[in-house]
Amino acid sequence: MYDKLSGEKKGIVGVGSALMDLLVFEDDAFLKGISDIKGGMTLVDGSFAEGVLEKVTSEVTVVPGGAACNTIVGVGRLNGAATFVGKRGRDSYGEHFEQDLKQNGVTPDLVMSDTPTGRVLSVITPDAQRSMFTYLGAASELAPEEISPETFAGAAIVLIEGYLVFNQALMTKALASAKEAGALVAMDLASFTVVEEALSFIKEEVIPAVDILIANEDEARAFTGLSDEAAALDEMSRCADVAVLKLGSRGSRIAVDGTVTEVAPVSGGTIVDTTGAGDLWAAGFLYGMVMGYSAETCGNIASACGYEVCCVTGADIPEAGWARIRNTLPAS
Structure with a gap:
């Protein structure tokens, strides 16, 4: 699909926040009692997260998370060459996080910290929408000097987590190191709230280094200022060689070199939770890219990944x- 990926390198390296996901199912009234924002991601301190956990009425499910981590784990489960770069605490959450990476075929490249491992409280409402409240903890301490071109040796694609825009020095160093290593840079815009808060930095400092730009409709609207989806994708394609607009249950659109490919969604089961849907979509898509598949095939793999994660x-x-x-993968 993309001639700049031709070569021996097949690795996909993700740089992002090492976080544990704490998932709870609550109604809209509960969510309204703790936040005026539904959907997206809100940064909080550790005491906020603990306070909310004391109020929950449902069982808490604890699983490793973080946007880039979810994507890289998906690449590993597809038997791709996957590495995750981040920072964790010297605690049980951090040990759980690292072991889970290994069990899913991912090479951990983790820096240690005495600060607790970060975590995300995801409140899932009956419409399957999730609202995320993130305490970054050790993840916020990953420093620019802990990233170098050697970090990305063997990488065809480096996925830079959109949430890293809150650590501008780290984001800048990661972009420069990825380029110096000869990798393509992929960025998933992560959350419309992130885009709104850091729009100038994203457009002026980040986008010039991005080769693959991925967004859902809310993030695309926040990034481009355009409500029309076709116009938003067109604007995104002016910013990156590959632009993707994820449309949830309506599938996706992929723009490469001026050609737009419409990808149908996968459907049939009961949607339980949309946590990780965009992240796993990106896993299938980036894996397909390094394998040299067509835009349509990459999109179909991505749709399958996004659908399956919504069923759990x-x-x-x-x-x-x-x-x-x-x-769904092509015969080798």
Whole structure:
């Protein structure tokens, strides 16, 4: 699909926040009692997260998370060459996080910290929408000097987590190191709230280094200022060689070199939780890119990944789901 990916390198390296996801199912009234924002991501301190946990009425599900981590775990489960770069605490959450990476075929490249491992409280409402409240903890301490071109040796694509715009020095160093290593840079805009808060930095400092730009409709609207989806994708394609507009249950659109490919969604089951849907979509898409598949095939793999994760709680697709996804892959 993309001639700049031709070569021996097949690795996909993700740089992002090492976080544990704490998932709870609550109604809209509960959410309204703790925040005026539904959907998106809000940064909070550790005491806020603990205070909310004391009020929850549902069981708390604990799974490793973080946007780039979810994507890289998906690449690993597809048997791709996957590495995750981040920072964790010297605690049980951090040990759980690292072991989970290894079990999912991901090479951990983690810096240690005495600060607690970060975590995300995801409140999932009956409409399957999730509102995320993030305490970054150790993840926020990953420093520019802990990233170098050697970090990305063997990488065809480096995925820079959109949330890193809140650490501008780290984001700038990661972009420069990825380029120096000869990798393409992919960025998922992550959340419309992130885009709104850091729009100038994203447009002026980040986008010039991005080769693959991925967004859902809310993020695309915040980034471009355009409500018309076709116009928003066109504007995104002026910013990156590959532009993707994820449309949830309506599928996706992929723009490459002026050609737009419409990708149908996968459907049929009951949608339980949208946590990780965009992240796993990106996993299938980036994996397909390094394998040299067409835009349509990349999109179909991505749709299968995004669909399967919506059928379970959290971003951990069970093996039966991965088996169905692998059945969508072209014969080697």
